[in-house]
Amino acid sequence: MSRSLFDVAQSIASVERSEIRRTTGRIARSRQTCCKIMNGSGSPPLHRQGMDYGESKDVQKVHAAIQREKQEPRVGLEPLSLWLIGIYALAVFFGGAYLGRFSGSFSGDSLDPGTVPTKSHGPGPGGGGQQQTAELSPAERGKKVFMSNCAVCHQASGLGSQSQGYPPLAGSEITNGGSRRAAMVVMKGLQGPVTVKGQKYGSAVMQLWESLGDLKVADVLTYERQEWGNHGGPVTKEQIAAFRKELASHPGSFTEADLEPVPADANLPGGEEGAAPPKPGEQAKPGAPPQGSVPPATPGAQPPKP
Incomplete structure (x- = not known):
């Protein structure tokens, strides 16, 4: 029984000694590599794939390599979709086209009643080649x-x-x-x-x-x-x-x-109401009675027979 315990203890001690030797060897190799790099001899260690920091000792080139790396995405800084940008551009385009078409030349009197242009007459009698306008009633x-x-x-x-x-x-x-x-x-x-x-x-x-x-x-x-x-x-x-x-x-x-106190047939001051005014371009005949009025009766005249 005592012989078996001794063998187990000896095996554990040998394992510990081998682990110590391996660890000491790795440390020594790492120190040698660092010394070679500092002295300018030996090859540099391998770098992460896609990084070229060790390709040059120039500081500007190293910084340029860092700037070429894409930034890590962060919450709230996601890039805007190109489809959404296109939709916004179309909305702005059609909105501007509609505003330009129906803006009324951005004039305050564009909706005020005015004159209606008519066809222009060519040269000749009564023409003159000028565009005539018809005034609205x-x-x-x-x-x-x-x-x-x-x-x-x-x-x-x-x-x-x-x-x-x-x-x-x-x-x-x-x-x-x-x-x-x-x-x-x-x-x-x-x-x-x-x-x-x-x-x-x-x-x-x-x-x-x-x-x-x-x-x-x-x-x-x-x-x-x-x-x-x-x-x-x-x-x-x-x-x-x-x-x-x-x-x-x-x-x-x-x-x-x-x-209610105002009479139903009360008219505005400043003139009496008459019939509808003559159409634009027409003048009332002198001495003609207003439309809808009854001409005065001639003394002694007989009314027409039905």
């Missing part, structure tokens, strides 16, 4: 103002919306009556319920359009009073200018109670 100018400001609530058909509380303009007593009440509503707005064509419309508030110029207010009133089968007369900018001075002291919007 007040109703045509008023239609543009109405579509830009009023059609959202009253609809392009003039029927309004009973569910949303917007009264109709087609066949309305206010629109077909005198021009005073219609101008009061347009220039100062209307609050609270209002009765139109026998139906009461809710508490929708009509904003005032006092900021519009006299010509635009007159044109839109003329359009509303002559469109959708309405039979009201035209309104002039002189009438609106005079009425604007009269309303200067009024603090806010009107209500239905403010409109």
Whole structure:
């Protein structure tokens, strides 16, 4: 039994001595290699694949090799996808094209009513080779103002919306009556319920359009009073200018109670309403009675037989 224990202890001691010798040999070889490198002799140790730090002793070349290495990806610094860049570029391109096409030359009066160009006439009698322009009628100018400001609530058909509380303009007593009440509503707005064509419309508030110029207010009133089968007369900018001075002291919007005392056939100051003005380019005949008026009867004349 004692003999076996001695053999085991001797084997363990021999193993320890061999490990010590191997470790000492590795250390010695490492020292020799380092000394050779420091003295400039011997080959340098192997480097990591893809790195060329040991190819030159030039500092600039070593730094250049480091700069050629790609940076490690970090959270939040991921590169943007090329597909996304392409989509952004297309959006910017089409947005710029649309803006350039419908910008109205970036002019504040591009939507104002103006003149409509007609065909140019060539040289010859009545021609002259110049382009002629046809002036829009007040109703045509008023239609543009109405579509830009009023059609959202009253609809392009003039029927309004009973569910949303917007009264109709087609066949309305206010629109077909005198021009005073219609101008009061347009220039100062209307609050609270209002009765139109026998139906009461809710508490929708009509904003005032006092900021519009006299010509635009007159044109839109003329359009509303002559469109959708309405039979009201035209309104002039002189009438609106005079009425604007009269309303200067009024603090806010009107209500239905403010409109009731005004006669239904009351007209604006500054002139009387007549028939529709002559078309552009036409002049009324001198001495001709207004359209719709009855010529005076001649004394002693007999009425025509049926």
